[in-house]
Amino acid sequence: MLFLAILTIKSTNIAVGQSIEKIAHIEDPVLQLEAVLQFPANFGKDTIALKNALDPVLKLANKKNNSILKWGYYMRMADGYSIAFDRTNAVSDQYYRLAEQLLQKHPNIELEMIGYARQGYYNYVYRKVKEAFPFFLRANDLKSKIDIKKIPLVVKHYQFIANFYSYIGDHSIAVDYLQEALPFSKAASRERVDLINAIAVYLANDSLNHQAATYFNRAMTEAKLAKDSVWIGIISGNLADQAWKTGDRQKAIALVQKNIDLSMRFNERKDAMRANLNLARWYIVLQEWKLAKQYAVTSISLMEEKPYFLKYKMEASKLLSDIARGLNQKEEELKQLHVYLILKDSLEKRINDKEIQRFLWQRETERYNRTIQSAEEKRLHTKRIYQFVGLCLILVFAIVLLLINRSKAKIKMRNALLEKDRLKLGYEKQLLDQELLILKDSLGEFTNTIKQNDTTIQQLRQEIVKVSVQNPAYMAQVSDSLNAMLQTHxxxxxxxxxxxxxxxxxxxxxxxxxxxxxxxxxxxxxxxxxxxxxxxxxxxxxxxxxxxxxxxxxxxxxxxxxxxxxx
Missing domain, CATH: 1.10.10 (Arc Repressor Mutant, subunit A)
Structure with a gap:
């Protein structure tokens, strides 16, 4: 039976021990935030201890006016209260809201995506899947816009998202997230083994067995390099499934027995339970009834009274019924079949609820996508309106500019004509002034001439009087001169x-x-x-x-x- 290690929000308290002084001296903001997100937050129900432990982080954030550190503080406080209440609660919700409001003032798209992923996983862990769904949808929408190198604890956060999408049956999206996170995991580490194994499991769930086998082998190589016996056992069980599908039954049985041995040695009871159940199923196929019954009973002994084990109890009852039929134990067969039918009815109700839930998730996805599409169409419509208005303003501006230039040209031409007229008038005035000056001179000369002629005429007349008797010939000459002058005068x-x-x-x-x-x-x-x-x-x-x-x-x-x- 394939096994996927599910991480929970309660296990985020890893690699703790960084002091606030060490965090303060980290220069890389991503590494600094990673340290804050791994700061101790699990104090059980003691919320006072939680506040006292995280208070230095808040003081450091306020001292340095660092919105990223404050965001990390809100996240860890939300984690701590979820652990204290062991369920979703109003205090954790309030801290998530504070973190979201902080990013509205100080936008950071990477933190926005991770904030949605953490809040979604917080709801998912406590089985509020419907409430978790919108957060994961928003985080997924932001995936193409972020710089993955700026994501703190990228492996862990991408595992959160992948686990959810796998849970709702969308394994391809889960694989995409884990493959993007894989380069950020440390070689030969449990984290890297977990990632590669999860990718293989998701591929197997989508019936991509050849690709799944490749990743299972990679996971085994990493587990051996890490010398991690638990993961060697888990992956051995997963490889056993692949071997059984390909017909190599002896190899499959050997691998699953190895899985059981290592799981029991390291107290991995769930994995051991699934491996025993799987081995019982295979021995039924081989008609090894006693061995099949031995492994089925062992599997039941490892089960607990929790809803998680209901499916496995039903499978165990069906196997025991098949084993009883193989051993010709009619009464035991009917007894186990009765238990199987009761468990099946209960499980089908849960499955139907889950199918309804998946239908609701699908409808929620469609509604979310329609909302996004509608918002995008509205944005494009608004953009087109702005573009149209901008184009109109540009055209109006161009027309006004042309009119201004045309008006300037007209004014320039008018000024040129006015200047021409002014020069013409100035020239004409100059001519008139010159003419007037000439006429004044002419009139003055005329006046002077009149006065001079008048004097000459008087002299001639006096001279005529003097010489009228003495010199008649000269008198005639003077008289002629006088008459000539009078004629012209x-x-x-x-x-x-x-x-x-x-x-x-x-x-x-x-x-x-x-x-x-x-x-x-x-x-x-x-x-x-x-x-x-x-x-x-x-x-x-x-x-x-x-x-x-x-x-x-x-x-x-x-x-x-x-x-x-x-x-």
Whole structure:
């Protein structure tokens, strides 16, 4: 009969004795946490001793502000209380919750996975399998995301998970965990033997006998290197099963007898019980009835009054019934058959309960997977929404950027045009200023010329008066010069228009404003005003307008009256 050594949470107190001082000086955080997780926690029902023993760990964690050490403290306190109560309890549950809350503040995916594995195994050990199931599912989900080198006590924790999956019948997952843990086990150690043997057992349960035989032989080699007689016996029994299946009956019997001898020598009663039962079954096949009965009775003597032994009691009763039939003992056959049927009914009820439980586990797995899938779909949907919103924002930003650049280009072009217009206006203003300067000079020159001509005309007239009698020929010449000068000096209508054009340029709006303010003034009045603006005297005006000085005076008087009437 194949045998798998089941580890329990009560056996985690191994390699104890590390002092808190030694733990404080360990630099590797994984090794430091491993030391804490192996710190003494089994004080029976004495929870005060438990608190006193683990209190230095909490003080060290607080002193160094080390969340990993504090997490380890919570785990060991949960272990200690589970041992004290010998069942699941509210205090252990509270410490598991504290550890989980701690990881929410200080995320650590490796510790999160191991925390789920430990809490699941805690429920599993005390046969709260339904409650354990979600924790193992969560731990399994995190497996692909963790760095196995950062897992403390990786062999032990992966054994926790493998044992559970084997219990619910999923041996392939159990094998995967143990194969990943195998490189972290110490060569020629009981731990390594246990791992390899467990892998072989799980493979055999899945009818992978050839692979199972390979691992059983590896386990035997490791057990011999470790000089571990207990495991040599256990593995001998497992190899006996393989030999019997292949038809090598003598080898199978020899191996199982070796298993019985070593198990009894080292007080492995359960293993010895299974080996005796197995040997009795084989002797029935060989029709060695007396030997079969001897080993069946020995097997029954090693059984206890516990639910675990119910299946083996039923098998023993069936074997004794077969043996009685072989020995032709009808009464004994009926007696053992009656016991067998009673035990079978009881066991079938338990099996049916287990099948129902497995159905519930399967349904729980499906529901969990649906929840994970739904959460993943929701996450992807949210991610798509964020991506869409992000894309829209990028497009909006790009459009705004293009509009800004376009606006900048327009502003730049407008500024260029404005600058061009400004330069053009500046140039035109410069031309106008130059023209105005020229016109001012021209008008000033005109005024000076008028004044000079007026002086010359007066001189010529005086000279005519002086020489009119003395020199008639010279007088004629002077008179001609005077007439010629008067002709060029007199402001005709044509000259007035040219003069007015220049005057309006130099004094823009002056004449128009006068005409607007004093509506009764005439064009002749405007001429008087223009000449007056140039500071010409009455004499110059009379010569220029070809009228007498008196006429100029009267014209000014009339103009003054018109302006006074306006006021």
């Amino acid at each position: 007199i402001m005709t209508d044509e000259r007035w228009l040219k003069f007015k054009h220049v005057f309006d340029k130099v004094h823009p709006g002056y004449l128009a404003q006068m005409k607007q303010n004093y509506s009764k003034i005439t064009d002749n009045d405007l001429r008087i005003l223009a000449l007056q603006k140039l500071d010409l005297n009455n004499s110059s005006m009379s010569e220029l307008l070809c009228v007498s000085t008196e006429a100029i005076k009267k014209a000014k008087q009339r103009l003054k009256k018109k302006m006074e009437l306006r006021d």
